[in-house]
Amino acid sequence: MSKKDLLASLSVDRSGLTDKVVRKRSEKYGPNRITTGETDTVFHRLAEALFDPFNLILLVIAVITYFTDVVVSAKADYLTVIIILVLAFLSSSISFVQQQKSSKAIETLAKEISNQADVIRNGKVVSISTEKIVPGDIVQLAAGDMIPADIRFLKTQDTFVMQSALTGESDPVEKLSDIPNNKDGVLTDLTDIGFMGSNMVSGSATAVVLSTGDKTYFGSMAESLSGDRAKTSFERGVDSVSHLLIRMMLLMLPIVFVINGLTKGDWGNSLLFAISVAVGLTPEMLPVIMTSTLAKGAVSMSKHQTIVKTLDVIQTFGEMDVLCTDKTGTLTEDTVSLEKYMDLFGNEDPHVLKYAYLNSSFQTGLKNLIDLAIIEHATEVNSHEISKAYQCVDEIPFDFSRRRMSVVLEDRKGQRQLVTKGAVEEMLAISSYVEIDGKVQPFNAELRKLALNTYENFNSQGLRILGVARKKGVPDNDTFSEADEKDVVLLGFVGFLDPPKKSASSAIEALDKHGVRTVVLTGDSEGVAANVCGKVGVNNTQLLTGQDVGKMNESRLAQAVEKCDVFAKLEPEQKVRVVTKLQELGHTTGYLGDGINDAPALKQADVGISVDSAVDIAKETADIVLLKKDLLVLEKGVVEGRQIFGNIIKYIKMATSGNFGNVISVIFASIFIPFLPMLPVQILTQNLLCDFAQMGIPFDNVDDEYIQKPQKWDTGSIEKFMWYLGPLGSIFDVICFAVMWWIVGANTTNLAPIFQCGWFVFGTVSQILIIYMIRTAKIPFVHSNPAKPLLFSSLSIIFVALVVGFSDLAIGLDMQALPFSFLPWLLLMLLGYCLAVQAIKKVYISRYQEWL
Structure with a gap:
């Protein structure tokens, strides 16, 4: 179509749309954003919470219990079935509420940063959010802008556009306002059409919007473009631990089932017990703890003017040990x-x-x-x-x-x-x-x-x-x-x-104290780079230019990036090369930039960091956006990332060591005790109570010493921890069995409910107290205090466990109330357990120079 016919068909002229027309089209076409393949909906989160493996097992046990206690029983007993269903409801509710909070947090933070577009409306150029663009809008584009919708160019001036996200082409293509002679019929080859998802590399243009949101070419193929990205080291580590626990669970299930079936002769109850133990070993709270910890971190970072676009990048931020940054605006005042x-x-x-x-x-x-x-x-x-x-x-x-x-x-x-x-x-x-x-x-x-x-x-x-x-x-x-x-x-x-920023020197010093080396990658000249870096405390004794980098082979560059902190006159691909080499040498590398030339390096870095005033393509590529271009803001984000990692590691080390100890304890009990040490409903209740107690972990304090250096995922460290702490827990479980058998006298099948109640109380309280021992490398409460939310969540559950164990409420879980004579023994065992863990902690730290 000719430009005149095109504008007529869209009912617009060069003065743009009127407010009245915009309102009507907004109602008709909706916001200009991609929704294809969206899974993060309220319904999707509710379904995930209801039908997770833990709940499905609970529901299966509820059905079997209903059959045995109600259908075929002489006297119908609904209590156990009701308790199991309540547990399932509570578990689902916690998971759903935490996911809702996390989703809301990210949604709120996302609104803090938005790409803007210049459009002509009512004859005037105005800047609006790209989501508010409608078909027929006249947009003005310049270098660095993201193309906000599918457009037809009306006027171009040396307009070159990068379409690699759509076509895979590495080179920018020229766009013209003339109607092309497109013989091949390939849509992306049309030189007068710009596509959402591409960006302006150079020049300027005026264009009219043809389609928005899901109706764009990008929207039609968004599902195929959104493929899974590579997992971070942290995600891979969490997966490896989850798989370890799941393998442990699958191995345990047949062993416990067969041993109890042979020794007790009740194959039905043995199957239920084995399934319940297996459920108790699954890390079902890991996603909730991770999500709530990361969400809490994202909100906390936003208070420091640091906006996180994806939750899982927060830990990588804390893992960062090299920060590559441009000079302008970060080390300087950005007031040329x-x-x-x-x-x-x-x-x-x-x-x-x-x-x-x-x-x-x-x-x-x-x-x-x-x-x-x-x-x-x-x-x-x-x-x-x-x-x-x-x-x-x-x-x-x-x-x-x-x-x-x-x-x-x-x-x-x-x-x-x-x-x-x-x-x-x-x-x-x-x-x-x-x-x-x-x-x-x-x-x-x-x-x-x-x-x-x-x-x-x-x-x-x-x-x-x-x-x-x-x-x-x-x-x-x-x-x-x-x-x-x-x-x-x-x-x-x-x-x-562009004078040095007053805060830059103290920020670089603070980053250095936290184990983060600052490397300046700038396109500016050697003299300016050396002068500014010298004033703010970046080591400028060795300086390399883009020309120097271009002449280096890979081995020489590897040596250079470890020693040199200032690189000047770099081209964009040379910045990428330096970042890549640092990554190959094992460094978790962040990159802070705000220009078109920074986009490739932002994409390559482990953590891409930009600012709200950056060009669109830089903000779009970055993982983290700073509302204030200041390294001090960045340093606070690094500390937050490490605190988050520390709290997640606390839960993982507790889960792995505790579950490993339970494996040993259950096998021992299955062989030597003539009845089930705990019934399925008791195991599931204990598991849920311990999960409630750990809900305060995301809000816990982290020792100052822990955040002084970058923290990287180490599966080997988690396995060593499991081998030290797991068997120790089993030793005290066996001591509890001995106390119940010989001192309390619960050593017959008729007295099994008392025995089960004793292990239920000791197991629940000991697993909660161990949180305080594991959460710090120091002496708990003497040199390191937990946060109030963790104190509340854990102490309240200890209170619940003691009340249930020493009252008639135990009957609801098919147990019998404990005699008060057991209380001193319980306190003695708990004290001994805590002292033993503290002793093991000293040995472990002395040998491995670490704890968490």
């Missing part, structure tokens, strides 16, 4: 000011400012801080009026290999000239002439040496220097390319100051 405009000799020259202003004001791509600083200063000294004498014919956009950009201008007489601004070395390379005192002369070796000396002098003082050049006699072409950037006349230099 124009300090110098000078000729080759370093003298002030308004002529240089004039041409720098023409270049910056007429370029249509992304105006960075340098362009804005030039425009602002030129306006202050009334040099901006010069732009009225020219019009822009074309431009050659900036890219990170040329490191310069040009505009082709035409004056009122129809004469054209090329005005170029860029990095000094690249400008010197294309300059054949130089202008001194208004006269153009050949750029000989002596003048080149003078120009370099002037550049290096001001660069070493911390000024970022750019070269400015022009070229007259430009041909009357419609389009221009980098081939036209040659034989230019160098006019002089412009120098900018």
Whole structure:
């Protein structure tokens, strides 16, 4: 369709949609977001909570119990069935509520950051959330913008778009407003169409929105594009422990079933007991503990102006031991000011400012801080009026290999000239002439040496220097390319100051104390990078440039990245190469950046970190978005990540060691005790009570010593812990059996309910008390205190267990109330258990130099 017919079909003109039309279309088309394949819904979370393996086993046992206690029993007894169903309901409720809270937290945080788009509405350009875009909207795009919907280009200016997310092509493709001759019929090859999910690499464009949300090309294939990403080391570790416990459960089930069936002769009850023990060994609370811990961490980090886009990246954040960061805005104030405009000799020259202003004001791509600083200063000294004498014919956009950009201008007489601004070395390379005192002369070796000396002098003082050049006699072409950037006349230099940030030095020191090394990867020059890094405390004794990196083979680069903390004049792919090499050397690497050139490195890093003021593609690629561009904010996030990891590890080490000890205890009891040591309903109740007690773990305190260094997942450490603590728990279970058998006298089948009640109370209380012993490498309550939520959740369950065990409430669980004479023995066993764990802790720490 022609542009005129296209706009008519969408009932819009170049002045954009009116508010009334927008409201109607918003109601018709809904928000501009992808919902295809969405599984994180309330219904989905409810189904997951109701039909998890733990609940299914409970329901199976409830059905069997209903049959034995009600259907075939002489006297119907509904109590046990009711208790089992209540347990299932409580378990589902906890899981559902925690998932709801986590989902709400992430949803709320996601609203803190949103991609914006410039649209024309009611004849004015306004910035709106991309979700509010509707078909027919006229959008204006610049370099760094995400294309917010499927669009048809109405006007393009050197528009290059990256479509790799849709097509897999690594190179950007040029987009034109002309209707293409698309013989192959491949949709993504259409040069006048832009697709949601792609991003502007350079140039500018005006376009009209054709379709939004699920109706876009990206929406139609979102399910196939969203494939599972690679798991982090933490996720792989959790999987390995879960599989270990599940294998233990599957091995236990037939062993316990056969032993109890042979020794007790009651195969039905033996099967129920074996299934219940197996359920007790499953880490069913692991997902809940993990999710609630991570959600609590995400909310806490948001209070420090750190927004997490996906929960599971929080732990990786705490694991980070190398932070790669750009210089501008993180180490510096991000308030660039124009300090110098000078000729080759370093003298002030308004002529240089004039041409720098023409270049910056007429370029249509992304105006960075340098362009804005030039425009602002030129306006202050009334040099901006010069732009009225020219019009822009074309431009050659900036890219990170040329490191310069040009505009082709035409004056009122129809004469054209090329005005170029860029990095000094690249400008010197294309300059054949130089202008001194208004006269153009050949750029000989002596003048080149003078120009370099002037550049290096001001660069070493911390000024970022750019070269400015022009070229007259430009041909009357419609389009221009980098081939036209040659034989230019160098006019002089412009120098900018972006002072070091006051907080940068203390932030880098704080990161270093927490075991995080700061490595600066910048596209800026060596002089500026070295100057700024020296002032903020980054080691600049060794500095490498992109040219140095380009010459290195893999082994030399591996040595370099371990020693060098400052890399200057890097191209985007070189940043990726440095990050990749650090990862290959075993470092968990974060990358902080906000520009188009940072997107590849953000994607490669273990943790991609951007800021809310970043270009769209950087924010979209990042895992974490900072609302404030400050390394101090980052340091608080690192600490939070380590606290979260510590609390998750507490639960995992308790689960593995406790379950391993239970395996030994149950096998011992099955062989030597003539009745079941606990009934299925008692095991399931104990399991649920212990899970309730652990609900406070996500809110627990973590020792300061633990967060001083990066914490990485170590399955070997968890297995060692299990072998030390598991058998110790079994020893005290056997002591409990002995007390119940010989001291309490519960040594016959008729007195089995008392025996079962004794082990139920001891097992529940001991598993809860062990939380305090495991949660710290120090002496609990003396050198390290738990958080109040953990105290409340654990002590309240200990109270419940004691009340049930020493009252007639025990009858509800087919047990018999314990005599109060058992209480001193119970306290003695619990005290002995805690002292034994503390002794083992000392041995373990002495041998392995770790605890959690």
